[in-house]
Amino acid sequence: MNTPTPYSFASLATGIHAWLRQAISNDTLLQVTEMVITGVCLLVFLVLLCFFLGYMERKVAAFMEIRLGPNRVGPKGSLQIVADTLKLLFKEGLTPNGADKFLFNLAPGIMVVTSMMAVAPIAFAKNFQIWDINIGVLYVSAISSMAVIGILMAGWSSNNKYSLIGAMRSGAQIVSYELSIGLSLITIVILSGSLQLSEIVESQANGWWIFKGHIPVIIAFVIFIIASTAEINRAPFDLTEAEQELTGGFHTEYAGMKFAMFLLSEYINLFIVSAIAATIFLGGWMPFHIGSLPAFNHVMDYIPSFMWFFGKTFFIVFIIMWFRWTFPRLRIDQLLNLEWKYLLPISMVNILIVTAMAIFGWHF
């Protein structure tokens, strides 16, 4: 796996590195330059990704709701989201009079930064990872739980009662559902024996965990999808926004680009949880192989690894969007019941079963 094929992203990265090394002799400066380049690339990629996700969401919603969706700006309405972003850029970024101005303006930044930080260890393709940290799973769950700080900050500093209720709801919700996310991730950590995302992907070379791990892993996968939908505040768990109850929840008072940053972070979070689910359960960039069919496997290998990764990721993104446009919202006590009375006990029992499976080698 350490010999990059000529057309992979890794060879591109290596080439750029070698070229920069010739131009810049100072090691620290080289590292900083590379970091900046990576950061800029990541920013551009994420913004483009959010444009795409926004467009996809509208089209999926339209598909579910027997209507057409955006179809005026650009071909098939694909530039609608760009036009909307431009509109938001030119809008006045209001700060309410009674608000805590510093925290109010800081909160959207925290939301976006925490979302973007969590992208770092994700393996987009074969040998293409920004930061292959050895505790990748732990890192992602730690970073993503910081988003609650941004929401609480936004809700509390807005000096709006609806925002405050929304923020308090998100505190209860995100902290609760993190447990289930953590526990369902741990099942795969137990099975693969590593916290490093690249190694978890490698461990699925002979079959994705969702196929190898029997029913317990499928249960963990379902719990992960439910809990992460709650974690990123999307319907049917969008109680922090709940526009029909709280007129927008924690971001009621935000307008213009500050509001757009919340939207940006929501879509990045959507991408991250889908990417993590794809990496952990569906084999990341690993192609789909069936053991006894070498010809079939060979054909599958011809599909580039980044296409596998994005295909799986967008499949999960679609599922989460499907939730949003099909289900009504839960009530706050039902939401907490679901977590503490159902998901958490099931995850705990599930972990015991998976541990037994790992010890006795019952999985494939």
Add this chain to the structure above:
Amino acid sequence: MLLAPDHITEEGEFIINMGPQHPATHGVLHLKIWLDGETIKKIEPQLGYIHRSIEKMCESLSYRQFIYVTSRMDYLSAHMNNQACALAVEKGLQIEATPRAQAIRVLLGELTRLSSHLLWWASTGLDLGGITPFFYAFRERETINTILEETCGTRLTQNFIVPGGVMYDIHPDFQKKVKDLIKQFRANYHEYDEILTGNVIFQNRLKGVGYISKEDAISYGCTGPTARASGISCDIRKLAPYDGYDKLKFDEVILSGGDCWARYQVRMAEIIQSLNILEQLIDNIPEGDFLAKTKNVVKLNKGDIYQRVETARGELGVYIVSDGAATPYRCKFRSPNFSNLSAIPHIAKGAKIGDLMAIMATVDLVIPDIDR
């Protein structure tokens, strides 16, 4: 938010003003809510934001004119409001609409009821956080509105009824289009069950929430589907039939649950009953005049008249006091939404904020009808 400190009675009490501009109040209703965390301790509805003094306006309008002001009360039952006023005037004149006019009135009335219930269904889904159902309901509602537009000229406030009958005859395509609508509705009805009624989250949001007992429903004066879900027989179409409802076969849907889920089911069953009525009547519209002969200037005898009809939301009563002139001396409407709203502070006590949305959605308030 502008409360004086002495209004806050207890430590930790949190007061929010829901409305007059709020997505879930469907209009300019203002609810002052005392909260304890997420739990509602007390609700105080504050009215008057859309008061247009319709009752006072009626006093300066002739008996032919005042009918159309009432379209703007419960705008979703505009046709039934007009019907109530026209019936009241007819009662005063001691005439009756022609059989053809009666059939047209009932047909249009049931179409209006259907479209009103569809909008209710759509907004119930919306209030509980599901946006998709809205578009499914509006698909059928659009067909209904097109039919109404063809015959009446308008889609929402039809203004089609005059004392003694209706303004014009029905459009030549009316019968065919209504039959198509019934076919379309029956074919699509399973989608309504699949996307909302059968959804576990949706059922859990409604079941056991916002309970009104039979006694409470009577004492608060609830009518319509809200009262029928608490086991009260109150369908005016059955109790005091008008415009030939006594000749039609349909069931009065009565459930005893009293909660939001029962109210939901009552309305869903009423949609089917309305379809049945349309089906019975569409091929049997009597021939003849669509308008009975009346004098150009309608004057009622001295005295008072009370006429009630069943709108989509409950019992609408029209009370006219006449002093013999060409305009009413006093006009008073007993609107269903006002009474239904008065039950909300009682039933929402102890509920969560999310429950309040379910309660308001299933009581199905139309705000201009509360203020008038």
